[in-house]
Amino acid sequence: MAEGGLTSHRRDPIKSSVGNVAAHRRRQNAVEVGKERRESLVRAKRLCRVSSSCDDSDVCIENDMIIDEEQSILEAQTSSAVEELKSAVSFQGKGAMQKLVGALREMRRLLSKSEFPPVEAAIKAGAIPLLVQCLSFGSPDEQLLEAAWCLTNIAAGKPEETKALLPALPLLIAHLGEKSSSPVAEQCAWALGNVAGEGEELRSVLLCQGALPPLARMMLPNKGSTVRTAAWALSNLIKGPDHKAATELIRVDGVVDAILRHLRKADEELATEVAWVVVYLSALSNVATSMLVKSDAIQLLVQRLASSNSLQLLIPVLRSLGNVIAGDSHTIVAVLLPGCEITDNVIEVLVKCLKSEHRVLKKEAAWVLSNIAAGSVEHKQLIYSSEAAPILLRLLSTAPFDIRKEVAYVLGNLCVAPTEGDGKPNLISEHLVSPCW
Amino acid sequence: MGFRTGNRFVDFLDPESPFFSSGNIERELLAKQVALDLSEEEKHTLQNLVDEGGSREVFCPIVGCGAHLISLEHFEDHYNGRHTASCSVCSRVYPTSLLLSIHVSEAHDSFFKAKVARGYAMYECLVEGCGLKFKNYKGRQQHLVDKHKFPSSFEFFKKAHLSKKARQKQQRKQSIHRIEETSSKMDIEGETIDGLVSAVSKLSTSDASPPSSISFGRRNTRGLAFVPRAVQREKKADSVPTGAKQ
Numbered sequence: 001m002a003e004g005g006l007t008s009h010r011r012d013p014i015k016s017s018v019g020n021v022a023a024h025r026r027r028q029n030a031v032e033v034g035k036e037r038r039e040s041l042v043r044a045k046r047l048c049r050v051s052s053s054c055d056d057s058d059v060c061i062e063n064d065m066i067i068d069e070e071q072s073i074l075e076a077q078t079s080s081a082v083e084e085l086k087s088a089v090s091f092q093g094k095g096a097m098q099k100l101v102g103a104l105r106e107m108r109r110l111l112s113k114s115e116f117p118p119v120e121a122a123i124k125a126g127a128i129p130l131l132v133q134c135l136s137f138g139s140p141d142e143q144l145l146e147a148a149w150c151l152t153n154i155a156a157g158k159p160e161e162t163k164a165l166l167p168a169l170p171l172l173i174a175h176l177g178e179k180s181s182s183p184v185a186e187q188c189a190w191a192l193g194n195v196a197g198e199g200e201e202l203r204s205v206l207l208c209q210g211a212l213p214p215l216a217r218m219m220l221p222n223k224g225s226t227v228r229t230a231a232w233a234l235s236n237l238i239k240g241p242d243h244k245a246a247t248e249l250i251r252v253d254g255v256v257d258a259i260l261r262h263l264r265k266a267d268e269e270l271a272t273e274v275a276w277v278v279v280y281l282s283a284l285s286n287v288a289t290s291m292l293v294k295s296d297a298i299q300l301l302v303q304r305l306a307s308s309n310s311l312q313l314l315i316p317v318l319r320s321l322g323n324v325i326a327g328d329s330h331t332i333v334a335v336l337l338p339g340c341e342i343t344d345n346v347i348e349v350l351v352k353c354l355k356s357e358h359r360v361l362k363k364e365a366a367w368v369l370s371n372i373a374a375g376s377v378e379h380k381q382l383i384y385s386s387e388a389a390p391i392l393l394r395l396l397s398t399a400p401f402d403i404r405k406e407v408a409y410v411l412g413n414l415c416v417a418p419t420e421g422d423g424k425p426n427l428i429s430e431h432l433v434s435p436c437w
Numbered sequence: 438m439g440f441r442t443g444n445r446f447v448d449f450l451d452p453e454s455p456f457f458s459s460g461n462i463e464r465e466l467l468a469k470q471v472a473l474d475l476s477e478e479e480k481h482t483l484q485n486l487v488d489e490g491g492s493r494e495v496f497c498p499i500v501g502c503g504a505h506l507i508s509l510e511h512f513e514d515h516y517n518g519r520h521t522a523s524c525s526v527c528s529r530v531y532p533t534s535l536l537l538s539i540h541v542s543e544a545h546d547s548f549f550k551a552k553v554a555r556g557y558a559m560y561e562c563l564v565e566g567c568g569l570k571f572k573n574y575k576g577r578q579q580h581l582v583d584k585h586k587f588p589s590s591f592e593f594f595k596k597a598h599l600s601k602k603a604r605q606k607q608q609r610k611q612s613i614h615r616i617e618e619t620s621s622k623m624d625i626e627g628e629t630i631d632g633l634v635s636a637v638s639k640l641s642t643s644d645a646s647p648p649s650s651i652s653f654g655r656r657n658t659r660g661l662a663f664v665p666r667a668v669q670r671e672k673k674a675d676s677v678p679t680g681a682k683q
Contacts (some may be wrong), residue, residue, distance in 0.1 A: 008627035027650075110475040138523075141515075149472055156469040167588045170563075174593070177533030179522035181514050190472060197468035208586040210564035236468060239452060276464065283450040290538075315460050323450050360460040367456070402459075 072314065074110065075121035081107045082125035089130050097140060104134060104146035111153040119157035122349060123164050124362055128154070135171040141181050147173065148187040155194035162198040169209055171193065176214035193233030194350040205235060207245050212237060216252040219277075222261070223270070231262075231273035246285035249277075263300040266314050277315035282323035289327040293335060298324060298340060305349035311358055318353055318361060321346070322368040338378035348373070351387045354395070356418045359403065363393065366406035373413035380414045535565060536593065543574075563593060 041420075081103070088103040107127065111117045127150070134147035151172065155162045165172075172188045180188075192211055196203050206212075215237065218230035238245040249255060262274040278297075281288035292298075301321045308314055325336070336343045353365035369392075373383050383389065388410075395407045495512040506512040514627075517569040522537050523530045526545045531537040539561055542549045555558050558570040560577040564585050571577040581587040 086553060109474060117471060137532065137536070138528075139675050140643055152472045156471040162469070167590060170587055174536060175532045177531075177536070179530075179534065179537075180532040187472075190470070194469045203588045208564075208584070210566065210585070231468070241451070241453065280452060283452045312463065315463075319457070319460060325448055338537070364457075364460060 014292055024189060028320075030052045045155075053122070071116070071118070074113070074118045078107075078110050078121040080123045081110055082122060082127045082130065085127065085130050089133055090306055097143070097144065097385070099141070100134065101142050101146060104143060108146050108149045108153075111150050117153050117157070119154050121159045122154060123161060128167060132168045132171060134174065135168065141184050144175060144180075144184045145187055146183065148175070148191055151382040152187060152191040152194060155191050155198075159198055159260070162202065165191070165195055169206065169211075173206070173211045173214065176211070176218065178214075178217070182224070182226050185218060186229050187365070189218060189226070189229050189233045193229065193236050196233060196236035200241065203239075203245070204242065207236060207242075212245060212248055213252055216249055216255050219262075219274075220254050223266075226284070226374055227262075228270045228273050230293055231270065231277055235273060235276040235280060238277070238284070240284050243284045246283075247287050248276055248279050250281055250285060250288040250291060258296065260295055260300060263297065263304065268308060268310050271315045272310070272316065275304075275313060278320040279316045279323065282320050283329055286327065289324055292324055293328050298335065298346070302342070302345045302349050305352065306345070312357075314353070314358075315360055315364075318364050322364055322371070325368055326371050333375055336372065336379075337373075338382050343382065347382060347386050347388060351391065354388065354391045359400065362399065363403045365404050366392070366395075366403060366410055370406060370409040373410050377417070383410070402405055533565075536563065539563065 019141075052114045060413070085103040085107055088100040091099055107122070109123065131147045131150055134143055151165060151168055155165050169192070170190055175188045176185050176192075192215070194204060196206055196211075212234075215230050215234050219227055219234060221227050234249065238249055240246070259274055259278060262270055263278070266274065278292070278301075282292060298321070301317050301324075304317045305314060305321070308317075309320075321431075336346060347369075350369050353361040356362060369383060371389060372379050392407050392410055396404055396411065399407065461536065467577055486519070489509060497506065497515060506515050522534065524537065524541055526541070526547070529540060531540060542543065543560065549559055553572070556572065559571045560571040560574055561567045562571075562577060562580060562585075567585070569580060571580060578592075581591065582589050595674045
């Protein structure tokens with residue numbers, strides 16, 4: 001193969017080659033940071049309270065001052081970085097591209113150093129219109145990537161800071177396109193995911209501007225960090241309360257197939273993001289729920305519940321199962337027939353969740369069971385003859401209130417006849433009463 | 438949440454319901470995520486990963502590109518991004534096929550200009566799936582702002598200054614560009630459709646395919662500078678009949 005002429009600047013190998021892996025690492029960092037931020041907010045509140053009393057106030061004031069000082073240095077650096085960026089954008093001489101990428105990189109470094117990036121300072125100095133210009137079509141990938149990265153971190157700030165990204169949205173959406181390079185598309189998806197995560201109003205703007213179809217298509221490949229970022233961004237985009245986005249998503253070609261494929265085969269991290277997409281699909285769209293029921297989604301959800309021990313994955317999978325059962329009651333009565341293997345499997349994994357030490361799993365498993373117990377007499381018999389019954393009774397006396405409430409509903413439904421037929425209340429309550437009562 | 442008396446069945450599934458809030462807590466932390474920089478340590482680890490991958494480096498062979506890619510996969514990515522979504526006339530690059538084809542029609546297609554002059558709605562909405570068309574640029578702009586909540590300051594197809602590189606590339610294709618410059622300055626109103634058609638048919642196709650010594654199974658087939666829109670987008674059914682002459 002002939003060598004093309006090498007341009008004079010030498011690309012930093014990390015940036016041009018590491019793409020996917022780097023993005024993956026950044027994501028891992030982001031999750032950690034989210035937790036740290038919550039802790040540090042709590043810490044900050046504790047600091048305020050302590051300094052208002054006289055004892056440790058000196059130490060606390062000093063700590064506050066150090067943080068303030070660092071922060072104001074960072075803010076000053078940010079303002080001058082924006083000035084640099086401004087001159088780089090209008091510069092048209094030799095080496096303009098390198099100069100621009102360099103200025104963007106400096107901006108990005110300042111915005112990705114700490115858990116509290118100097119977003120307000122950046123916006124005040126006028127960063128956003130400049131970043132929008134850097135997203136123009138035909139710009140080198142490095143430029144697009146750095147600009148999108150800056151916007152990502154600005155969007156991760158306070159509500160009014162996220163809203164400041166409005167002028168950039170059409171370009172970010174455009175760069176999700178099929179002709180964009182993977183790292184660029186992924187970084188734009190990340191930024192848009194942050195915007196969608198802000199709230200209903202911004203979600204609605206993104207949907208109007210056509211963000212959903214390209215993001216949905218990014219979820220179709222089998223692996224790569226891009227798929228996971230796209231799934232996460234989509235989960236933010238469709239979470240409602242408007243139902244339309246969920247229905248629009250399920251109608252995109254290949255999406256149902258991809259969701260099932262990921263539920264079946266993906267690693268736990270990707271499966272977690274996809275499971276959250278399923279949570280919102282099943283909560284908000286009847287069309288989606290009935291499509292899922294007709295496919296083998298229930299089996300796949302059950303398999304994940306049986307095989308995984310990751311709380312991050314179990315929560316959305318359990319919720320999806322619960323939504324599907326609650327949302328499409330008539331079909332479920334036809335699918336989860338008493339005596340069928342699938343029904344036994346469902347109850348089995350719900351029992352596993354009841355036995356878990358995690359409060360959320362116990363509570364939501366009880367919720368799902370209460371809905372199954374609201375079915376036919378045979379459904380009720382299935383539950384009370386399973387391992388669930390003694391566990392439920394034990395939880396009734398030992399668990400925290402919110403779990404006890406759900407458990408009570410399960411037991412209540414087990415005792416009450418279905419509204420159509422005539423129940424056999426005596427038979428049911430016989431089996432439920434424990435010897436010690 | 439909805440209840441049926443006696444036999445309780447919760448069939449209202451608002452994800453924001455307080456019932457789900459404890460399950461949502463961790464997820465809410467992830468609603469927004471800061472993309473942190475890699476630490477020095479991580480950079481070293483990643484660099485090692487890259488080095489271990491062996492040197493299957495690829496230099497992009499497209500003349501004037503000079504990009505250095507670390508693997509065939511990256512090269513394919515690069516090629517798709519850079520060399521198959523660019524306008525063969527002015528070398529502008531677009532991230533989606535839709536935007537590229539809209540650009541070609543609006544910037545370089547004389548038939549497009551002619552139809553506009555005759556009052557057909559030719560300016561297509563930029564949002565995927567919308568498909569509405571408008572009689573002029575401003576009309577489409579207004580639609581984007583009103584219907585699709587675009588910022589009012591927004592312009593995708595601004596007549597920006599071409600970069601020096603693009604200008605040089607343009608000057609190389611002399612015969613085509615002389616005609617293009619003439620036609621873009623032409624007062625459409627004063628020119629007959631027939632005159633335009635004959636001018637178009639005299640043009641040779643622009644040669645934007647890769648050097649013949651290189652072959653990697655992909656040729657830039659968008660070599661025609663002035664293909665009427667109906668032919669270029671044969672797979673898409675136009676809602677407005679273009680009636681282009683073949």
